[in-house]
Amino acid sequence: MAELPDYPLGFVVANVEGGSCVEASGQTVDDILKIEVPGSLVDDTIARPLEEMLTRPADISLARLPEKYFLGTEPKKTPLEADEAPIVDVINGVSALQVAAEVVSLDERRHKAEVDTENQISAEHAAKCGKAAEESANYKAGLEADGPLKVLVGHDVKDNREVFWEPTNTARFMNTNSGIIGTMGTGKTQCTKSVVTQLYRNRRCNVNGADIGILIFDYKSDYVDDEFLQATNGKKYNLHKLPYNPLSLFGNTPMLPVHTARAFSETMGRAFQLGTKQQLKLRKLIAEAYELAGIHKADSSTWSRPAPTIADIWNLFIEQEKVEEDSLYAALESLYELEVFEDDVTKCTSLYGLIDGIRVIELARYPSQIQNLVVALTLDLFYAQMQKQGKPTVQGDYRQVTKLVLVDEADSFMSQDFPSLRKVLREGREYGVGVILSTQDITHFKTKENDYSVYILSWIVHRVSQIKNQDIKSLFNKDDKAEQERLMNTIRELEKHHSLYVDGQKAIAKIRDRAFWELEV
Secondary structure: OOOOOOOOOEEEEEEEOOOOOOOOEEEEEOOEEEEEEEHHHHHHHHHOOHHHHHHOHHHHOOOOOOHHHOOOOOOOOOHHHHOOOOOOOEEOOEEHHHHHHHHHHHHHHHHHHHHHHHHHHHHHHHHHHHHHHHHHHHHHHHHHHHOOOOEEEEEEOOOOOEEEEOOOEOOOOOOOOEEEEOOOOOOHHHHHHHHHHHHHHOHHHOHHHOOOEEEEEEOOOOOOOHHHHHHHOOEEEOOOOEOOOOOOOOOOOOOHHHHHHHHHHHHHHHHHOOOHHHHHHHHHHHHHHHHHOOOOOOOHHHOOOOOOOHHHHHHHHHOOOOOOOOHHHHHHHHHHHOOOEOOOHHHOOOHHHHOOOEEEEEOOOOOHHHHHHHHHHHHHHHHHHHOOOOOOOEEOOEEOOOEEEEEEOOHHHHHOOOHHHHHHHHHHHHHOEEEEEEEOOHHHHEOOOOEHHHHOOEEEEOOOOOOOHHHHHHHHOOOOHHHHHHHHHHHHOOOOOEEEEEOOOOOEEEEEEOOHHHOOO
8 A cells, every 4th residue: 555656654544422523534644544434423334235345435435535545446556566466465375355255255145145035024024014014104104294393404414314403392402592604605595595484384383283473684685585485475574664563562561661661762772872861861752652642651451552653752852842963863863764664553563463474574775773773673572572472382392383583694683782682582482482593603692791692502504704612612512622623624614505503402413404495496
């Protein structure tokens, strides 16, 4: 072997235990080819017949090494070797090639005997139990058709095994919160659209066959194309007269109008950097608007009356004796002039009721302050209405999914630390609600005030530009430095439409994504 040109001087094969080694790989170090193989493949390697190994090693190699490392039966000789007699190791007068030939011959005879026996048994069994086998197959098909809700996220690259996300299965996923990460051009959006489409198509497999409402905040118009909307029977909304009122009241909390006014003013404050006095002024305006609408903070019997709208708040604001054109003015004027929310209360509906299928709010072409404000105000209302809903149906280990919220390109929104996002992430599972956060970088999940990753159990990680050991530790639950480095290198080298999938039990698989364009229309 040492005489072969451009060939390693030796091999080192390591069966690596643990989840950090997600596929076999080879690397040449000092003319030694170091091959790392996941420990999970050891059994499959041992089970391979020797004949198969020798006749077509490159095709069945679990390491997927380059073709040049497989010599075949007659490797090319160097010029020096061409003039020399072949050297054959001899053990007790028998050449190594003869030994190998005898082993192969013995393996062939054993294999033939096993096949003949299996064929005989199979024929007898089929004759006696054909009807039972057919009934068993039909039963299995019925289970697959009506079984638990599953989403095929991709196929494991090492053995082509199907990899599923099971949002209703509490034994594997304590909540349905998920993170999808990847820089532009890695297939992140195709992956996310595939997940949403499969959830819609497989909704009959939800507990009790309940429909799943999915609200999508679309920052880049990735979910408003005709193909996606037709595949999911979705409906899109622009930021003009959205048919729900962020000041509407839901719940029975004492002094509910006061709580709603405080939440609204805090959200406006974060979006437009309002000071304490400006937020106080806004709360007083909202309180006055409630009173004018006949809604009294201490009288719950009045809370069902039509709530004031953004237009009502703006009118009260400009009717003041002194109107300062400050940040509060800019915030209210933006919402009013752009007519983001419907100002006719007779045309407003419950947000929860509105999300009875795939509903996309298109945020593109609006200033980031308005985009984030709309998402935050909508989540405020969503959270209030979520708490009014009953608990989801639970059957054994399976909890019904009622609603999902997808925030695409969520980095800007997460950086604002709006309280409603954390609340829905933390408490949603009690109501069958999950959140999918899609962004370009792992670092976006950690802000000054929050670490959103602690509320997320399942991840789909595509190639990213920035990644640190701490990110690997939090996402993959790996403390060992060597394992962290191995995973970081794997992520940096991921191809398009490939990702690391982390399930609710922190098991890691490198997968080829099931992209949206691969789904049958």
